[in-house]
Structures are given as C-alpha cells and as structure tokens.
Amino acid sequence: MPFNTPNEATYDLLMNRRSVKAKDMVGPGPDKAAMEKILAAGMRVPDHGKLHPWRFLVLTEAEREKLGNLIAEGLVIEDERDPKVAEKMKGYASQGPVLVVAISRVDATSHIPVFEQELSAGAACQNMLVAATALGYASQWLTGWAAYSKTVSNGLGLKEGERIAGFLFFGGHDREPTERPRPEFEAHVEWGIPQV
Numbered sequence: 001m002p003f004n005t006p007n008e009a010t011y012d013l014l015m016n017r018r019s020v021k022a023k024d025m026v027g028p029g030p031d032k033a034a035m036e037k038i039l040a041a042g043m044r045v046p047d048h049g050k051l052h053p054w055r056f057l058v059l060t061e062a063e064r065e066k067l068g069n070l071i072a073e074g075l076v077i078e079d080e081r082d083p084k085v086a087e088k089m090k091g092y093a094s095q096g097p098v099l100v101v102a103i104s105r106v107d108a109t110s111h112i113p114v115f116e117q118e119l120s121a122g123a124a125c126q127n128m129l130v131a132a133t134a135l136g137y138a139s140q141w142l143t144g145w146a147a148y149s150k151t152v153s154n155g156l157g158l159k160e161g162e163r164i165a166g167f168l169f170f171g172g173h174d175r176e177p178t179e180r181p182r183p184e185f186e187a188h189v190e191w192g193i194p195q196v
Contacts, residue, residue, distance in 0.1 A: 013134055018177040020138035022095035025171030029097025030137050038170065039100070041131035045123035051110055053117035054124045054165065057101040057156060059093070067093035067101075067152070074151030092146065096138075096169030100128070101156060104165040121165045128168055138173040141166045 030038060039056055047053070059067060068090035075086035093099060104121035106114050125141050132139040146152050147164040158164070 010134075014130065017130060017133045018179065019129070019140045020171075020173045020177050022140045022142065022169035022171070024173065024175075025096040025138050025140075025169060026174050027097045027172060029171040030132065030135065034135055034137070035098060035100075035170070037135060038128050038131045038137075042102075042124040042128040045120055045127055047120045048116045049110055049112040051107050051112060051117060051120075053105050053107065054121040055103050055105055055162075056124075057103065059099045059101065061094075064093040064099055065090075067099075067156070070152045070155040071146045071149070073155075074146070074149040077151055078149060079145065089146075092144075093167070096140070097171040098169070100168040100170070102128075102165040102168055103156075103158060103162050105159070106161045108161055118165075125166050125168060132170050137170050138177075139171075140169045142169065143167070 035058060039058070042054075042056065043052070071092055072083075072086040072090045075081040075089055076083055102121065102125050104118050106117045108114065110117070129139045129141060143164070143166050147166065153162070153164065156164075
C-alpha cells in the first residue's frame with residue numbers, strides 16, 4: 001500500500017474518537033494479535049533522531065495485581081496514606097481487560113532535546129488510542145499519582161531516564177460513550193504572528 005493515502009474515514013475517526021472510562025470497560029479486550037497491531041501503531045510516530053524514546057509493558061492479570069500492590073505500598077510509604085485507603089487503590093491496575101504501561105525513555109546524551117523525546121512518547125500513546133478505536137475497542141489513557149511514584153517505577157524495573165508516560169487501558173464497551181466539552185476553535189487558533 002502506498003504511503004500517505006488520503007482517507008476521509010481516518011479524519012472522521014479522529015473527530016469522533018472518545019475515551020471510555022477504564023472502570024466501565026467490558027470484556028473481551030483486544031487479543032494478542034489485536035494488541036500487536038495497537039502497539040505497532042504506537043511505534044509509528046514522529047521520532048527526531050530515530051531514538052525510539054519509548055517502550056511498553058503489556059501486563060497480564062497476575063502482573064496487574066502486582067502493580068496494584070506496588071501502588072498500595074507506594075501510597076503508604078511515599079504519601080503516608082492510611083493503609084485502608086491504599087488497599088482500595090489496588091484495584092486501579094485491574095480496570096479494563098488489557099493494560100499497557102507506556103514508558104518514556106529519554107537519552108540525555110543525545111543532541112535531540114529531552115522535550116522532543118517526551119513528545120514522541122506522548123504521540124505513541126495517542127496513536128495506540130486511535131488504533132484501538134479503529135479496531136473497534138475502547139481505550140483510556142490515565143496517569144495519576146501512580147505514574148510518578150518511585151515505588152511503582154522501581155517495581156516495574158524502570159531505569160535511569162525512564163518514567164511512566166501513562167497507563168493505557170483497552171477493552172470493549174457496551175454503551176455509547178458520551179461527548180465532553182471541547183475547546184472553542186477560535187480561542188486556541190491564531191492565523192499569523194500576533195502583534196506584540
């Protein structure tokens with residue numbers, strides 16, 4: 001197939017894609033073959049310097065329980081939360097049928113600015129959400145406290161220069177997603193250089 005083939009349906013998908021709350025997702029989620037397609041789409045993003053500044057952990061059910069335990073442990077150690085409150089957060093990682101932890105991995109020795117490397121990881125996450133929608137699945141990109149926890153990062157084996165870009169949940173949905181308020185176009189777009 002030739003590259004950059006015009007496709008109006010792709011534009012329609014972008015304009016109508018909607019996140020579905022992970023806690024509202026139903027099974028079955030994407031199988032391994034569908035997840036490989038979603039992950040492959042995540043790797044086809046702008047990447048200045050061809051550094052591939054991202055990687056992805058696809059967690060199984062048992063590994064998601066381990067992540068839930070890490071979140072609860074981190075909340076008690078780092079955030080001094082009540083263990084009973086922390087216990088409730090164990091379920092965070094078990095929402096939705098499939099979980100991918102997207103990891104931004106910055107090469108600080110590269111001449112490519114760190115910001116551009118981080119943007120590439122964000123683009124990878126967005127591509128996966130769009131790909132999931134194109135394949136008929138629901139998706140949601142979450143961060144929250146756990147994305148910045150040292151306990152969680154260490155427990156997931158993150159290395160120097162790596163940080164969690166997001167927890168991406170994938171599954172099915174049994175009801176139509178609702179729209180949310182969108183920004184007004186003219187409030188965020190200027191044509192030309194503004195007068196200073």
